[in-house]
Amino acid sequence: MVINMNNAQVDELVVKHLKANPQFFVQHIDLLDQLIIPHAQKGTLSLVEMQLERQRERIKELEAELALFADLAHQQQDIFLALMPLQKRLAQCKNFPEGVEEINKWARNFELQQAKILLFNDCWQKNPSVGEEFWIDRKGFELIRLERIGLRHFYLGELTNKEKSLLFLPEELPVGSIACCLLGMKKNQHKSTALLLFSARDTAHFHNGQDTAFLKHLVSIVELHLHRWLMIYQQAE
Structure with a gap:
């Protein structure tokens, strides 16, 4: 047979x-x-x-x-102490889906709606173990980057319904406000390799002018583990 x-x-x-x-x-x-x-x-x-x-x-x-x-x-001892539990859990994660789930659990402890990571499809080779819900097309995101982020690495605030539909699945809506963090910018100044997103129901939770010091340190930690989780898939040339 x-x-x-x-x-x-x-x-x-x-x-x-x-x-x-x-x-x-x-x-x-x-x-x-x-x-x-x-x-x-x-x-x-x-x-x-x-x-x-x-x-x-x-x-x-x-x-x-x-x-x-x-x-x-x-x-910054206060940020160090706040991030230590997350760092410990991320170090124990063996792959990308496990890591995203841990970040999401951590975010929910702070009463956020969700945390997720989206990978740019021109930067990583696709693998069956990383579902389609984790990928994003750069050309589509470029409109958001130009309108919302510019030369910065973060955007905090609201999005239009069209912008939300690009970043979130229908079942993840409605979304009030988001924190959008570009990952991989240190290794490649021209383009990011992934997005780290936090969403809140409250439209005023994330807003322009908020201090991003905590997010900067959080991004540094996530980037370290992201490389390890995705190393087996190899970064695309």
Whole structure:
């Protein structure tokens, strides 16, 4: 009997098999040298080289986290203490959907309607584990950026119904006011790679002129973890 499976189902089956059989590569030691894995910057890597690369990347991420929080604890202790619980939970998240869910839970504790992250479809390679609800078209958002954000990294305030329909699903409406944060601007000054959005029912909750110091530190933390969650999908060239 022939069973037809799509790529996602095959991938899931392979992952389950390898997890259930940790001795697989011991029994097939030659595969360690034969497997070649595409890499965005280095062309191709062996499985062992990829493991070492992942470890080096994780060390860099941990060093960046420590530096960020050491600076924050020294300069703004109140923000440091407010963000520590979120940082701890995000560090435990293994993938993008888990991370978004934790940020959303954290936001709801502050009586916000929702928190979400939208990925620009020209910056990341799509993957079946990241649903369509997490993606946004840059051309469509460009109208909002030009009208609301300009050269800044944040927008706090209300949106038109047309603008809301681009950023939120029908079931996430109505939305009163939002905080829109551009992610990835430090690595690429020309365009952001994702959006971090917070929404509130109250039209006056977020408004122009509010202090964005807290949001700036929050964005720095989310960006650190976003790279880790999406590293396996590779950033598009």
